[in-house]
Amino acid sequence: xxxxxxxxxxxxxxxxxxxxxxxxxxxxxxxxxxxxxxxxxxxxxxxxxxxxxxxxxxxxxxxxxxxxxxxxxxxxxxxxxxxxxxxxxxxxxxxxxxxxxxxxxxxxxxx
Amino acid sequence: xxxxxxxxxxxxxxxxxxxxxxxxxxxxxxxxxxxxxxxxxxxxxxxxxxxxxxxxxxxxxxxxxxxxxxxxxxxxxxxxxxxxxxxxxxxxxxxxxxxxxxxxxxxxxxxxx
Numbered sequence: 001x002x003x004x005x006x007x008x009x010x011x012x013x014x015x016x017x018x019x020x021x022x023x024x025x026x027x028x029x030x031x032x033x034x035x036x037x038x039x040x041x042x043x044x045x046x047x048x049x050x051x052x053x054x055x056x057x058x059x060x061x062x063x064x065x066x067x068x069x070x071x072x073x074x075x076x077x078x079x080x081x082x083x084x085x086x087x088x089x090x091x092x093x094x095x096x097x098x099x100x101x102x103x104x105x106x107x108x109x110x111x
Numbered sequence: 112x113x114x115x116x117x118x119x120x121x122x123x124x125x126x127x128x129x130x131x132x133x134x135x136x137x138x139x140x141x142x143x144x145x146x147x148x149x150x151x152x153x154x155x156x157x158x159x160x161x162x163x164x165x166x167x168x169x170x171x172x173x174x175x176x177x178x179x180x181x182x183x184x185x186x187x188x189x190x191x192x193x194x195x196x197x198x199x200x201x202x203x204x205x206x207x208x209x210x211x212x213x214x215x216x217x218x219x220x221x222x223x224x
Contacts, residue, residue: 002153030210041115041201041215042154049210087153097209098167101153 001026003090005102012078012109020073020105022088031064031071032089032099042087045073075107083109114138115216117202123222126192132219134185134202142208143185145177146201148218154201160185161208192223 003024010018022031030049034042045057048064048071059076071090075082085106089099115136124130134143142161146154159167160179168177174196176188185202199218205211 032212041217044212044214047210047212091209098156098159098169099209099213100156104151104153 001092002100003088003102005088005105007105008103009106010108012075012082012107014080014109014111015077018075018078018107020075020086020088020107021070022072022090022102023068023070024090024092026069027093028064028066028069029091029093029097031062032091033062033071033073034087034089034101035084036087036104037084045086078107078109080109080111083107115202115204115214117200117216117219119219120217121220121222123224124189124192125224126194128192129188129190131189132187132200132202132221134187134216135183136204136214136216137183138204138206138214139182140204140206140214141182142205142211143179144203144205144209144213145185145187146203146215148199148201158187159209189221192221194223197221197223 003022006021032047033045036042062073064071085104087104088102118133145157148154156169157171158177163179174191178186201218202216203213205213
């Protein structure tokens, strides 16, 4: 079952912040975040395994609320290079560790 | 070397053709994946190989046939495809199972005419 991502798209100016949310109706084992630029392969950003865990990748960080089965990706002081489509991927407990991707959030950062 | 390579980059085939997509990784990863991605959609899991054995088949039509000749190689054999099978086919690998980060190849853009 596919996780739900929001918003669908966001437009930022350089230096602005944004939050992308990912939620599931099922109990999650882990949440993965990937970024895909146009015409390129998805690139791994981070995995969150434990409830409450927070991780960072440069000025991109994420949190995982295990009780709510929600994860949020934080883009801080956005740069032009942050543009792309961000996918959250979730692994549900007890489903053979299949990674299901959300519909994606398209981020456009403008100068 | 964190690279997953895929060949060919582009493939155009007729509905009666037989073709194969190839994927290779030299990271010592023991899990390999095939995904299908349509434009403006997320990758959809097709197959998972774990330690060279097929562990997951997401009810993919039999016109797609995966093969894992060894731990570094993954093939996807195509036969009698339909125009709706046109998509970007991505290969990925991970250290073990899906709980580890996956490294994606650049994909094969497939067009079925």
